[in-house]
Amino acid sequence: MNAVIDVQHLKKTFNNETALQDVSFTIKKGEIFGFLGPSGSGKTTTIKILTAQTDKSAGNVLLFGQHASEMKQSHNRKRFGILTDNSGLYTRLSIEENLILYSNLYQLSPSAVKEALDFVNLYAERKKKISQLSKGMIQRVTLARAIMHKPELLFLDEPTSALDPVNTQHIYNGLRKLNAMGTTIFLTTHDMSEAEILCDRVAFLHKGKIRAIGAPKDLKKEFGSDTITVELKNGEQEIIENGSQDAEKLYQWMQSDQVTRIYTNEPTLGDIFMQITGSDLV
Amino acid sequence: MNISMTRIQAILMKDYKEFSRNYAVSTMVLLPLIMAFLYNRLGANTISMYFLPINMTFSIVTTYVQCSLIAEEKEKNTLRSLMLSPASLGDILIGKSLFVLIVTIVSVTMAIFLVGYEPANLFILAIALLLSAVFYIALGTICGLFAKSIMEASIIVLPVMVIFSFGPLALALSSAYPILKLAEWLPSSQLLLLAEALEGKYSMADVLIPMITIIVWSLLSWIFAAIIYKKRMVD
Numbered sequence: 001m002n003a004v005i006d007v008q009h010l011k012k013t014f015n016n017e018t019a020l021q022d023v024s025f026t027i028k029k030g031e032i033f034g035f036l037g038p039s040g041s042g043k044t045t046t047i048k049i050l051t052a053q054t055d056k057s058a059g060n061v062l063l064f065g066q067h068a069s070e071m072k073q074s075h076n077r078k079r080f081g082i083l084t085d086n087s088g089l090y091t092r093l094s095i096e097e098n099l100i101l102y103s104n105l106y107q108l109s110p111s112a113v114k115e116a117l118d119f120v121n122l123y124a125e126r127k128k129k130i131s132q133l134s135k136g137m138i139q140r141v142t143l144a145r146a147i148m149h150k151p152e153l154l155f156l157d158e159p160t161s162a163l164d165p166v167n168t169q170h171i172y173n174g175l176r177k178l179n180a181m182g183t184t185i186f187l188t189t190h191d192m193s194e195a196e197i198l199c200d201r202v203a204f205l206h207k208g209k210i211r212a213i214g215a216p217k218d219l220k221k222e223f224g225s226d227t228i229t230v231e232l233k234n235g236e237q238e239i240i241e242n243g244s245q246d247a248e249k250l251y252q253w254m255q256s257d258q259v260t261r262i263y264t265n266e267p268t269l270g271d272i273f274m275q276i277t278g279s280d281l282v
Numbered sequence: 283m284n285i286s287m288t289r290i291q292a293i294l295m296k297d298y299k300e301f302s303r304n305y306a307v308s309t310m311v312l313l314p315l316i317m318a319f320l321y322n323r324l325g326a327n328t329i330s331m332y333f334l335p336i337n338m339t340f341s342i343v344t345t346y347v348q349c350s351l352i353a354e355e356k357e358k359n360t361l362r363s364l365m366l367s368p369a370s371l372g373d374i375l376i377g378k379s380l381f382v383l384i385v386t387i388v389s390v391t392m393a394i395f396l397v398g399y400e401p402a403n404l405f406i407l408a409i410a411l412l413l414s415a416v417f418y419i420a421l422g423t424i425c426g427l428f429a430k431s432i433m434e435a436s437i438i439v440l441p442v443m444v445i446f447s448f449g450p451l452a453l454a455l456s457s458a459y460p461i462l463k464l465a466e467w468l469p470s471s472q473l474l475l476l477a478e479a480l481e482g483k484y485s486m487a488d489v490l491i492p493m494i495t496i497i498v499w500s501l502l503s504w505i506f507a508a509i510i511y512k513k514r515m516v517d
């Protein structure tokens with residue numbers, strides 16, 4: 001079986017409050033899978049269950065073909081890496097000292113620390129104490145720690161939420177490189193453009209339920225109204241279907257040289273999320 | 283449980299670096315040493331006086347430091363991150379306890395030297411001190427696991443420190459209040475009774491009863507620590 005993650009009918013309740021209900025999805029080896037949803041929709045809870053930090057209430061959760069609870073085993077912990085909003089870094093230690101600790105816990109070669117620092121563009125700042133770093137830098141250190149042992153599977157819980165555009169771009173490039181080397185990535189975000197740029201497939205999570213799942217372009221095809229706007233010389237805007245049925249109209253306008261501008265109204269993932277769930281992503 | 287020397291050593295080194303830069307906690311080590319020095323100047327010459335700074339080391343250095351190190355790991359979420367790495371709970375607790383044990387051994391040795399205590403049987407006393415340290419580390423572990431924050435930890439650890447380190451004092455008052463007779467069975471009282479016995483002609487029982495009592499306390503408290511861990515750390 002080549003499903004790295006297989007979740008079926010997952011349910012999670014916290015003292016009678018349902019956080020996840022009937023969540024099912026599978027992630028294939030080498031995929032970048034995005035979990036999209038507003039705050040409180042259950043993204044972090046899903047990651048906690050997948051990484052054996054908390055127990056499910058019902059359902060079936062398999063990683064690498066084993067039950068999620070097996071992820072507590074030392075040898076399984078080496079197979080995944082995780083970045084969460086709680087950095088869990090030692091604030092009195094430097095960036096480098098934190099990474100050295102983890103390289104020893106994973107029993108890596110000394111070069112792993114430098115490679116990880118280069119990955120997040122922090123080698124020059126490695127001697128700085130964590131207590132002196134900005135939120136964005138802390139997020140990069142946490143990412144370095146998450147990828148240092150070259151895991152097969154990477155969990156990223158809102159990985160770029162505190163980053164500036166330059167570092168976001170740097171991290172995107174790095175993630176694509178990791179993915180090209182075979183790393184499967186499960187990422188959560190409420191940033192639709194991030195999902196669109198990075199993900200092979202996405203799931204829309206809303207109030208603990210998956211409302212849609214698929215490749216961004218397929219979701220757009222399925223749910224987006226696929227139209228084209230044509231601006232005419234008389235100042236009018238005509239909206240036509242993107243298909244053969246309206247091709248004749250467009251041909252007429254062009255023949256009579258009336259067209260000033262044509263553009264497609266391809267919806268963004270955010271538009272589709274809004275359309276399906278009736279709510280915004282923030 | 284899966285335990286690795288490399289990982290234990292990594293945890294120990296990390297704890298050493300963090301501790302040496304955490305002045306609020308690391309300067310606590312000096313208190314019993316200052317006490318030992320002052321008692322010496324005041325002319326300490328009885329076993330119970332010698333043991334005042336020694337017991338203080340166990341409560342302030344051993345129990346308090348272990349407790350606050352664990353509480354801080356919880357408050358700052360570093361423990362959760364460690365638990366997501368291949369480090370097992372065994373690696374983490376052994377690494378940290380080993381560090382606190384080293385600090386305790388150095389502090390107790392210095393306190394004994396500063397207070398001017400020259401034990402008649404150093405070998406037996408050293409074993410009893412080592413066993414006591416194991417107990418006080420467990421006590422600190424329990425307090426640290428109980429507390430949700432560093433603040434809470436320093437409040438929880440206070441009564442615990444008072445009960446366990448002032449056993450010998452309660453013993454002195456037990457003729458007036460018989461209920462305090464119970465304090466005789468505290469590890470700190472047993473340690474004192476052993477040390478006093480060692481100065482004269484002692485029987486097998488004089489050595490074994492305190493040793494076994496301290497061992498039983500250590501075992502029970504480590505078992506209790508394991509139970510608390512299961513209750514507190516799984517959500």
Ligand SMILES: Nc1ncnc2c1ncn2[C@@H]1O[C@H](COP(=O)(O)OP(=O)(O)O)[C@@H](O)[C@H]1O
Nearest residue numbers: 014018019037038039040041042043044045046
């Ligand atoms: N430990 C917990 N105890 C009680 N409720 C929780 C706990 N963790 C999460 N929840 C609830 O579960 C829901 C999903 O939370 P979460 O997974 O953190 O959402 P997200 O990561 O998408 O913002 C929220 O309603 C939250 O209040």
Ligand SMILES: [Mg+2]
Nearest residue numbers: 043044045157
């Ligand atoms: Mg979250």
